[in-house]
Amino acid sequence: MSFRAALSAFRPTPESIPPPNVNLTLPVPAGLPVHIHPLNPLEFLLRGAQIYPDKLAIAHPDVPYPSFYTYAVWAQRVQNFAYGLIQAGIRPGDRVAVIAPNSPMIADAMQGAIGARAILTTVNTRLTKAEVDYILEHSGSKLIFVDHEYADLVKGAKVPVIVCSDTGRAGDAYEEFLSAGRRSSRERGWQGLEMDADENAPSCLNYTSGTTGRPKGVLTTLRGTYLAAIANAFEAQMNKESTYLWILPMFHAAGWTYPWSVTFSFSTQITLRTVDNTLIWKHMLHSAVTHYCGAPTVQIGIVNHPHAKQLTRPVRAIIAGAAPTAHLLSELEKLNILPVHVYGLTETYGPFTRNYPQDAWQSLSAAERARLSARQGHAFATSAPLRVVHPLADLPPGTAPGTLLDVPKDGKTVGEIVARGNITMLGYFKDQAATDHAFEGGYFHSGDLAVWSADGSVAIQDRSKDIIISGGENASSLAIEQELSSHPDVLEVSVVAREHPKWGERPMAFVLLHAASAKKWAGKHAEFAADLKRHARGRLPGFATPEWVAVVKELPKTSTGKILKTSLRKRAALAKL
Amino acid sequence: MSFRAALSAFRPTPESIPPPNVNLTLPVPAGLPVHIHPLNPLEFLLRGAQIYPDKLAIAHPDVPYPSFYTYAVWAQRVQNFAYGLIQAGIRPGDRVAVIAPNSPMIADAMQGAIGARAILTTVNTRLTKAEVDYILEHSGSKLIFVDHEYADLVKGAKVPVIVCSDTGRAGDAYEEFLSAGRRSSRERGWQGLEMDADENAPSCLNYTSGTTGRPKGVLTTLRGTYLAAIANAFEAQMNKESTYLWILPMFHAAGWTYPWSVTFSFSTQITLRTVDNTLIWKHMLHSAVTHYCGAPTVQIGIVNHPHAKQLTRPVRAIIAGAAPTAHLLSELEKLNILPVHVYGLTETYGPFTRNYPQDAWQSLSAAERARLSARQGHAFATSAPLRVVHPLADLPPGTAPGTLLDVPKDGKTVGEIVARGNITMLGYFKDQAATDHAFEGGYFHSGDLAVWSADGSVAIQDRSKDIIISGGENASSLAIEQELSSHPDVLEVSVVAREHPKWGERPMAFVLLHAASAKKWAGKHAEFAADLKRHARGRLPGFATPEWVAVVKELPKTSTGKILKTSLRKRAALAKL
Incomplete structure (x- = not known):
């Protein structure tokens, strides 16, 4: 079924439907000069709802209960979200946490928290319970939204938790929250909300997924989000004809501000709960996708998928x-x-x-x-x-x-x-x-x-910390990886320092082979290592040529897809070679 | 000769050539928090010079001495302009006037004044000497840049005047000014200039070309210019591949902020001294133009030109x-x-x-x-x-x-x-x-x-003031014009109120006919009037149907191309009908 057909077939909850003649503007804070209004990224969504009310804003197709929202309906749901927060006692500056994969709820939260002037704390779904506990505690979040799949991560939480079953249907606790928000607004609409007079007020609280130490909470501002989102939309050349595919998790640095690049440019967004290359290719080929974000490791998965084929339109x-x-x-x-x-x-x-x-x-x-x-x-x-x-x-x-x-x-x-x-x-x-x-x-x-x-x-x-000091020379692990990845059998490679009795440190390469190559070199990893070193010698100075090569079945990664070099360094130190 | 060939053949003055390894950043004002930098539209040009130094920034081809500047060279000239102002004693907040058609000088001034934190007063070249005198006096401009063609407009000025011969060559007083600016900088470069710490500081002083009363001086800010320029670039979908043709005069409301939309998007700009439809079509057909701005009256001239033909790329x-x-x-x-x-x-x-x-x-x-x-x-x-x-x-x-x-x-x-x-x-x-x-x-x-x-x-x-109160009803002259312009013989039409003994006011239409239609109706204007009224009656309420129709050879216009309804009202009052 096409998105257009799915959109007309889908029935949002009654409280998602905006009243007629809704005023889609946030009240101007008092006391500002005529020539200034505070930069506020929520305004982009309100413009979308005003100018292209019936345009598909969010498609969430690949779940048991798919949902589809136009800009007008989505804006109403975002307004309901804001009123829901206020009704729950959230005051300006309070933190509110959301733990969810890419889905309408987290998309709502990105916009709706601004409506209530709350600070949104997005939590990585791939963290351990202890890490999540730390972030919830450190952020002082007063309310938690969690996707049903991750409800265990917040068991025993000391603040109210709203579990979203990702259905978009009545009976879902998240929908009840939105509907109650709508009722509590008594149809004051956007005019009953407040725009922050200070554009430098905090907007999001994004915890780093540092490979070492405690995560740190990065505070962003409304002004920064507004200007970063515009820059991203411009650099990616997004416009009303664009369809953005959410592969990057929205919980990762607030989705790189793309939640607001999408509304700034009136684009359609498709939310994917997981990085599933079959689904990615389905949408690339059949859903008019024009843009997506991802780390190289994600891109490697995409280009090597069996469904990969040349696209008729550029993405x-x-x-x-x-x-x-x-x-x-x-x-x-x-x-x-x-x-x-x-x-x-x-x-x-x-x-x-x-x-x-x-x-x-x-x-x-x-x-x-x-x-x-x-x-x-x-x-x-x-x-x-x-x-x-x-x-x-x-x-x-x-x-x-x-x-x-x-x-x-x-x-x-x-x-x-x-x-x-x-x-x-x-x-x-x-x-x-x-x-x-x-x-x-x-x-x-x-x-x-x-x-x-x-x-x-x-x-x-x-x-x-990733520089390798080999024989007194600084060897860049990145530069070495660049060269090794040009070997035809290498799918992905990561290089770390390993202690060396003579040179202090020497590079060690951890290599993931292409499926076909893995068969070819099965039982012959020493031969492959020799071949890779030969390949490297013509391209790298001696001190940067890997001393050791380990063929692995997978590379350890952080929850956001970065290769965990700390873990590889430990393996390198322990490896018998 | 192609622009590419012209660019390599053209030799800018030695002082236009930047030194090697120039630092293309404005110093950050002291005392600001790390998360804020003042919005400043000059930064776009500096990015252009940094990222695309050799890209054609300005083409000025249709003059006795054509000139062509890359982004790197243009930025150096802008820097020279700023130092020239400082050397001339211009302090932050001082006004500097420029009277010029579209040409490199006024393009430089738009950017260079910001470098010296001066307020740029652009003066309409089509004003009378008395009007120019008033603006120079009212703005308190301390220095005047004038294009040679308009030098008479500033005769007897009480402040220094720099006459630009629009040659881009040594010996031109404007080039001497730039070269002296470069020398005075003693190669301190951008680092010797100051960025305004206050993004709400005034940027331009644009006098209105009101159809009645004294012109008023509109002050814009750096922040406003920055944000308006981005909006214009986005709405027009400009990018590095764009070529913007200057038909709109830059002196008109600071060129609608397009001087900075162009640099924001790394576009090429072509400066046309006059609205010459032959030149416009030359560039539309042969210079890869992608964008231009203009009032409908300008567009009418463009579509009706004999060289008009369907473009292979959209503009x-x-x-x-x-x-x-x-x-x-x-x-x-x-x-x-x-x-x-x-x-x-x-x-x-x-x-x-x-x-x-x-x-x-x-x-x-x-x-x-x-x-x-x-x-x-x-x-x-x-x-x-x-x-x-x-x-x-x-x-x-x-x-x-x-x-x-x-x-x-x-x-x-x-x-x-x-x-x-x-x-x-x-x-x-x-x-x-x-x-x-x-x-x-x-x-x-x-x-x-x-x-x-x-x-x-x-x-x-x-x-x-253009509403026509006809028989107690409000008739919109604009709505009447829209309907009359659908008559096949009408090229352009303007409607004003004329006193009427019974109805108070009634609409009078001044009509310019297509060339072929003018022949057809020659000597038969009364018949044409009857035909036009018949056309109108099916489309407009009785009180809005024009009572009188005058066929004219041209419509009076302001210096910025707006139809002068005040003048038409006077003619209507005096007309014998």
Whole structure:
């Protein structure tokens, strides 16, 4: 059934239907001059409901009870959500948690929390119960929305919990919450809500999924969300004809602000509960998908799926989390998937830089083009420019503390990427010490080590802790991975440091083989290792050639799909080789 | 010669060439928190110079001395401009005037004034000397840039004048100014300039070309310009592949903020000194133009030009100033020119609303579709929502002064369009009384009378002074013009009120005929009048049918292409009929 047919067949709850002649504006806060109104990303949805009320806003097709909402209906549900929060006693600035895969509930929460001026804490569904407990406790969330599949994660919670069965039908506790919100509003509508007069008020509280230590709570602002969302919509060239496929979890850095890029551009969004490549290809081929976001590891799964075939319309893949390899870029392009390589962190609202392809690259070799495309590029239009500075620990003696010295733009000197301005977080929640540390010298310190080219483009070499000091030389694990991934049998590879009696450290590669290659090399891993090292020697300096190669069945990953190098380092240390 | 060839052949002055490894960032003002940087539209140009240094930024081809600048070179010239201002003693907040047609100088000034934190006063080249004197005096401009063709307009000026010969070559006084600016900078570059810490600081001073009374000086802000420019780039779907043709004068409401939409989107701009339809068609057909702005009267000239032919690539025409007629819309579409109908005033940075076409319109008749397309629509994404309110003069007795009461969204009740927020001016320069009056009730009063539809779309009926009170009924001159323009012989038409002994007022139509039609009706204007009235009677109520019809050879227009209804009213009053 087409989405159009499904939309007309689906009956939202009666409380989801807006009253006639609804006023789709938020009241202007009193006391502001005529020439200013506070930047507020919820306004994008209200415009969508006003201008394209009958356009499909959310399609949630691949579940036992599919649901489909137009912009007008969705806006009403978001309003109900806001009133539901207020009725539950949520006050401006209070935290509200949501634990859910991509689904209408979390999409509602992204918008609705702003309506009630609450701070939304999205919790990663892949965390352990202890981690979830910590985040709920640390955030001081007063109300929890949880998807039925993850209800166990909040068992014993000390605050009210609303379990959503993801049905969109009456009888679902989440629908009851929305309907009660509508009733409590007594049809005051948007006019009964308040817009924050301070555009720098906190908007979301996004916990990092750091590979080490406690997660930190990143506070974003309304202004930052507004400007980051516009930048993302512009960089991805989204418009009313776009269909955005939610592969990236919305709980990951508030979905990189795409929940508001989608409403800014009046796009349709399709919510996928899991990264299921069969479903992804179904929608790529049959649901007019034009955009999706994902880390390279997600993209690898997509290009290698048996249903993969060249798309008749171009699809833009926004890639972040690590640099795409040359091999991946060319595989994507073969399928008519146009890569938009971006970079960022939870602290920068997700992406805040982009690799801007140049016309002149067309005349270069595929390898050279891929090398240039893998750079993290330049800051977005609505960000302040980034800098690459000498790591604070490495400053010459006598330098004033917190001094930021740019590294030369020589494409060689390694420094740390620092950022500031409208697409940099407000700070870490309840952690002034960590905030002060991260903001030393008036810039946010990313922890990512990069070189800066004469053209202003940055290229990440590694997280500071991922650099391999081999024979006194700094070897970038990322650069090694880039080269190893060009070996035809390699599907995915991760490289970490391992202690070496002579050289201090030497690189160790963990390799996942293509299915066919795994058969070919079965029982012959030593031969494969030799072959891979031969491949590497022609491409890398000696100190960067992997000393050890382990063929593995899977690579350990964080809940957001990043390879867990800490875990690989432990395995490397214990491995008998 | 192609632009690419022309660009490589052209030699900018030595001082236009940036030094190697230039730092293309403005210093961050001290004292701001890490999560905020002031919105500043000059940053877009600096990004262009950083990311696409060799891309053609400005082509100025149709002059005795053509010039062509890449983004890198243009940015250096803009920097030189800023230093030139500082060297000339211009301090932050000082006014600087520019009197020029579309040309590199005025494009430089739009950006360069921000670099020196000066307020740019653009002066309409079509004004009389007395009007120019008034603006120069009222603005208190301390320095004047004037294009050689308009040097007479500033004869006897009491402040320094720089005459630009529009050559881009050494020996041109303007080039000397830029070169001296570069020398005075002593290569401190962008780092020697200051970014305004206050994003609400004034940016431009744009004088209205009101049809009555003294021009008023509209102050815009950096924040407003930044957000309006992004909205315009988004609504027009501009990107790196776009080429913007300057038909709209840049001196008109600061070119509707397109000078910064172009840099935001890394587009190429072509500067045309005059509205020359032969040149326009040359560039439409051969210079890869993708976008231009213009009032309907300009569009009429374009579609009726002998060189007009269907374009192989779509061109977006951003239309404002009056609603396009059904006939015009269909003529544009035949040529593959896609109309984007926007509306605004100098006080709203030019456009701040847009007609958002709906998929459902496809199934309507051409006439009905045109009627819907002629509505002014909804406010831009970065504007606050607009309202239509009962005119303050018409409020029920006892209502508190300044109360704004929305008219019902019935598509019938006429009210005034009011606006506020980030795309509304800071105020009128040195005219607190006019500012207070315009901002009564906390909204800017546009003076445009409109109806509000249930879908939130506004449709202008008239400027308040253009309404015709015929037999006690309010007849919209605009609605009458829309209907008369559907007569096959009518090229352009304007309708005004004329006194009538019985009905108070009755409509009088001034008609410009198509060239072929003028021959057909030569010597038979009375017959044509009868024919037009017959045409009108089926389409308009009796009180709105024109009582008188005058066939004219041209319609009087303001310097910005608006039809001068004041002048037509005078002619109507004097006409013997």
